[in-house]
Amino acid sequence: MVTMINQLTLTGDEKALFAVLDEICAHMKRQPGFDSLRLHRSLRTPERLVMVARWEDAAAHAAASSGPRVRELFERLRAEARTDPDVYETLLEG
Template structure:
C-alpha cells in the first residue's frame, strides 16, 4: 500500500476549491487500486488543506492520474490552489490496540 499526501494552499474561493476537489475525489475513488481518502484543514491557517489517499500500489495511482477525465478535473484546481503532492510508503506505524484504548 502507498499513501499520496498532497498539501494544497488555497489562493482562490475555498467553497469552489472544495467542489473541484470533491469532483476529483469522486473520479479517483472509482479507479482500480483506490483504497480510501481523507481531507484535513489546518486550524492555524484555514487556507491550507492536507489530502491523503491510500492506493494498493503506485502503478494504480499513476494510471488513474494519466486518465483524461482526471486531467480535465485537475485543470480547474490550478486557479484555486497550489498543490504539492508526493507519494509515500509507510516506514513505521504505531496504533493502540483495542485493549489499550479501553
Template sequence: MITMINPIRVTGDAGRFEKVVDQIMGHMAGRPGFVALRFFRSAENPERYCMVAEWDSMKDHEDAVDAMTDEVKALFLELRELTEVAPDFYTLLHTRAQGDWTPGGAPAVL
C-alpha cells in the same frame, strides 16, 4: 501500499476548491486500487489543506490518472488555478497507536 500526501494552499475560492476536489475524488475513488482518502483543513490557517490518499500501488494511481476523462482533466486544470500544491508519494515505514508505544521501545512495524 503507496500514500500520496499533498499539502495544499488555496489561493482562490475555498468553496469552489472543495467542490472540485469532491468531483475529482468521485472519479479516483471508483478506480481499482483506491484504498482511502483523508482530506484535512487547518484549524488555524483556513487556506491550508492536506490530502492523504492511499492506493494499493503506484501503478494503480497511475492507471487512475491515465483513465481520467476530459471532464476530470478540466477539473484538475481548475484546481491548479485555485491552489498551490506539492504532492509526493510515500511508503509506510512504521506506525504507532495509542497504547502500543513505550519510551525507548522499538517501533511497531507493519
C-alpha cells in the same frame, strides 16, 4: 499500500475548490486500487489543506492519475489552490 499526500494552499475561491475536490474524490473512488481519501484543514492556517489518499500500489495511483479527465480536474484544482503532491511508501506504523 502507498499514500499520496497533496498539500494545498487556497489561493482562489473556497467554494469552487471544494466543488472540484468533491469531483476528484468521486472519480478516484471508482478507480482500481483506490483505498481511501481524506481531506484535512489546518486549524492554525485555515487556507492550508492536506489531501491524503491511500492506494494499493504506486502503479494504481499512476494509472488513476493519468487520464484526460484527471488532468482536467487537477487543472481546475490548480486554478483555486497551489498544490504539492507526492506519493509515499510507509516505513513505520504505530
